[in-house]
Amino acid sequence: MKKGEILGIVGPSGSGKSxxxxxxxxxGRPSSGSVTVDGENLSDLGDAELxxxxxxxxxxIFQFYNLISTLNAAENVALPMAFANVQTEEREKRAxxxxxxxxxxxxxxxxPNQMSGGEQQRVAVxxxxxxNPPVILGDEPTGDLDSKxxxxxxxxxxxxxxxxxxxxxxxxxxxxVVEGCDxxxxxxxxxxxxxxxxxxxxxxxxxxxxxxxxxxLL
Amino acid sequence: xxxxxxxxxxxxxILSISxxxxxxTMILVLLSLASGTSASTTNLLRTAVTAQxxxxxxxxxxxxxxxPPKGAFTIGSGPFGGAPPTGSGNGFSFLNQSSGGSFATxxxxxxxxxxxxxDAITGMKGVYAVSPELSTxxxxxxNSVLLYGIIPPSFTEATTGLDIVNGSMLTxxxxxxxxxxxxxxxxxxxxxxVTISYSSLNSTNTGTSYTVVxxxxxxxxxxxxxxxxYVELSNAQVISNKAGLVTEIDVKTTSPSLVHSVASGxxxxxxxxxxxxxxxxxxxxxxxxxxTIFFIVMGxxxxxxxxxxxxxTMIMSVSxxxxxxxxxxxxxxxxxxxxxxxxxxxxxxxxxxxxVGAFLGIVISLILPYFSSxxxxxxxxxxxxxxxxxxxxxxxxxxxxxxxxIVVSVLAGxxxxxxxxxMKPEEALRYA
Numbered sequence: 001m002k003k004g005e006i007l008g009i010v011g012p013s014g015s016g017k018s019x020x021x022x023x024x025x026x027x028g029r030p031s032s033g034s035v036t037v038d039g040e041n042l043s044d045l046g047d048a049e050l051x052x053x054x055x056x057x058x059x060x061i062f063q064f065y066n067l068i069s070t071l072n073a074a075e076n077v078a079l080p081m082a083f084a085n086v087q088t089e090e091r092e093k094r095a096x097x098x099x100x101x102x103x104x105x106x107x108x109x110x111x112p113n114q115m116s117g118g119e120q121q122r123v124a125v126x127x128x129x130x131x132n133p134p135v136i137l138g139d140e141p142t143g144d145l146d147s148k149x150x151x152x153x154x155x156x157x158x159x160x161x162x163x164x165x166x167x168x169x170x171x172x173x174x175x176x177v178v179e180g181c182d183x184x185x186x187x188x189x190x191x192x193x194x195x196x197x198x199x200x201x202x203x204x205x206x207x208x209x210x211x212x213x214x215x216x217l218l
Numbered sequence: 219x220x221x222x223x224x225x226x227x228x229x230x231x232i233l234s235i236s237x238x239x240x241x242x243t244m245i246l247v248l249l250s251l252a253s254g255t256s257a258s259t260t261n262l263l264r265t266a267v268t269a270q271x272x273x274x275x276x277x278x279x280x281x282x283x284x285x286p287p288k289g290a291f292t293i294g295s296g297p298f299g300g301a302p303p304t305g306s307g308n309g310f311s312f313l314n315q316s317s318g319g320s321f322a323t324x325x326x327x328x329x330x331x332x333x334x335x336x337d338a339i340t341g342m343k344g345v346y347a348v349s350p351e352l353s354t355x356x357x358x359x360x361n362s363v364l365l366y367g368i369i370p371p372s373f374t375e376a377t378t379g380l381d382i383v384n385g386s387m388l389t390x391x392x393x394x395x396x397x398x399x400x401x402x403x404x405x406x407x408x409x410x411x412v413t414i415s416y417s418s419l420n421s422t423n424t425g426t427s428y429t430v431v432x433x434x435x436x437x438x439x440x441x442x443x444x445x446x447x448y449v450e451l452s453n454a455q456v457i458s459n460k461a462g463l464v465t466e467i468d469v470k471t472t473s474p475s476l477v478h479s480v481a482s483g484x485x486x487x488x489x490x491x492x493x494x495x496x497x498x499x500x501x502x503x504x505x506x507x508x509x510t511i512f513f514i515v516m517g518x519x520x521x522x523x524x525x526x527x528x529x530x531t532m533i534m535s536v537s538x539x540x541x542x543x544x545x546x547x548x549x550x551x552x553x554x555x556x557x558x559x560x561x562x563x564x565x566x567x568x569x570x571x572x573x574v575g576a577f578l579g580i581v582i583s584l585i586l587p588y589f590s591s592x593x594x595x596x597x598x599x600x601x602x603x604x605x606x607x608x609x610x611x612x613x614x615x616x617x618x619x620x621x622x623x624i625v626v627s628v629l630a631g632x633x634x635x636x637x638x639x640x641m642k643p644e645e646a647l648r649y650a
Contacts, residue, residue, distance in 0.1 A: 011516075025646040027642075027647075028642075048552060051547065051551070052550070054548060054550045055549070055550025055551075056550070060548050062647070066541065066548075066647070068542055068546075069542070080549045083546075083550045083552070084551070127549065131550070
């Protein structure tokens with residue numbers, strides 16, 4: 001993978017997309033083989049080291065946002081920095097800055113249940129950015145969003161990739177997400193089935209046929 | 219984060235805090251009751267129980283602290299007379315005197331100790347009351363009796379006192395209190411005058427006139443103890459010519475638990491005396507301490523219930539927040555950090571519960587005595603408390619209860635916290 005690339009992973013459910021994502025994200029260890037991310041062989045790491053790896057190298061975006069319900073937007077964003085022992089003042093400053101980056105500066109002290117799905121996912125993106133990770137993983141990041149929010153989120157992801165050179169790996173079913181990717185892998189039965197380049201994606205995008213994406217996903 | 223999670227999930231927090239509050243309140247009220255009761259019980263026992271230590275001359279045979287006039291103890295006249303006091307009567311009266319003197323010998327009246335020993339004992343730590351007594355043979359209206367010299371207020375404080383059935387206790391001057399049987403035999407009543415002498419009356423020995431001010435019941439109508447008369451110690455010393463001497467010192471301690479240490483203290487610091495303790499001492503001490511233990515056990519049971527409450531709420535909180543814990547682990551929280559979040563949550567529950575519980579406990583302890591009239595005076599409590607609830611608030615008790623509340627809450631949080639930290643992030647995340 002190249003740095004600052006948006007990689008899509010598509011495939012039917014049960015094909016192993018999420019497992020792949022968990023392996024890359026250091027949340028599980030391979031039963032065989034090895035996973036190397038940013039020069040670190042994850043299969044060699046213990047639980048504490050894997051946790052530190054997740055904290056420093058990986059940002060997560062979940063389908064259901066997974067914000068901590070008792071913390072407001074700024075506190076949620078500051079949380080990974082707290083785990084990394086960043087000073088309180090520095091945390092607050094950076095949390096506000098990141099919320100501004102994702103366009104949520106008006107929601108600093110709102111609790112998750114006071115925000116819409118799209119807003120929550122933006123806060124979640126800000127949280128993923130907290131410790132400046134080189135890689136952000138998304139598991140169906142638009143799975144719970146309406147198309148307008150989904151489009152906005154993809155715009156945000158593309159701008160972050162441009163400006164911060166962050167690598168995104170997004171597991172998705174959503175054609176809108178696929179359209180925003182630089183490269184797409186299709187997975188079936190745990191193996192990479194097909195690789196689609198930007199040209200392929202653009203081709204499907206231009207055809208504008210309702211079933212074009214199905215073709216791509218197969 | 220723990221603080222936020224408490225303040226923003228009010229219902230759950232209030233429930234677990236209430237558990238600790240109830241536990242801490244209960245244990246504090248029970249402890250206050252226990253110390254209040256043990257204070258009042260000690261007072262009760264002090265007045266109801268006879269002297270716990272009997273100090274006699276170490277050459278005098280003692281009968282396990284048996285204090286002669288208070289029991290029904292029968293004994294015949296012994297063949298050996300007591301040591302004749304210097305300058306006592308004439309040779310003619312020797313025979314009579316010897317038969318009377320034998321009482322005194324057997325009841326510890328034979329060998330004397332200085333009355334000043336009583337002053338030394340009074341100054342000792344843990345001593346509540348000291349009663350110097352002189353027992354001697356004597357005659358009331360020419361009837362051989364056992365004559366007791368006492369200091370009335372000290373005697374009443376240090377022993378159960380005399381069960382006066384008629385008249386009153388000695389105050390001062392030439393007054394005498396007689397046993398009911400003796401009074402009957404002599405045919406005297408309260409207000410009558412009797413003649414008391416050391417030896418039998420004759421032309422040269424006319425005795426001294428005393429006024430009968432009271433008649434007491436010893437409970438027993440048999441034996442020589444029924445032939446007993448009480449006069450003031452100074453009078454008895456004059457009658458028997460034993461100025462500044464006593465045969466026995468009865469000592470009562472401030473607390474039943476101090477009896478043995480006070481007894482050995484007396485024995486060690488005063489030469490030539492034996493300080494013997496009665497068997498009743500142990501039972502008094504155990505009654506008082508078993509009450510305290512009873513209250514403490516009740517309080518601990520309450521706190522244990524609270525501990526289960528906290529564990530339960532914490533476990534529920536953990537399983538409710540499985541996804542949150544998974545998220546925390548995914549975004550980089552170490553196990554240790556997850557444990558800390560949940561432990562601080564249970565610590566906060568404990569701390570808030572302890573403060574509120576201590577406050578409630580103090581309030582209840584303060585107002586409880588005012589409701590005492592509505593408490594029925596039956597059963598164990600009735601007997602001990604005499605229908606009155608007394609509480610005493612001690613700072614150390616309050617702090618102890620607060621500490622217990624916090625410790626229990628933290629302990630109760632350990633298992634749920636560890637469970638939270640052991641969750642695998644990917645599994646925790648999948649959990650909806």
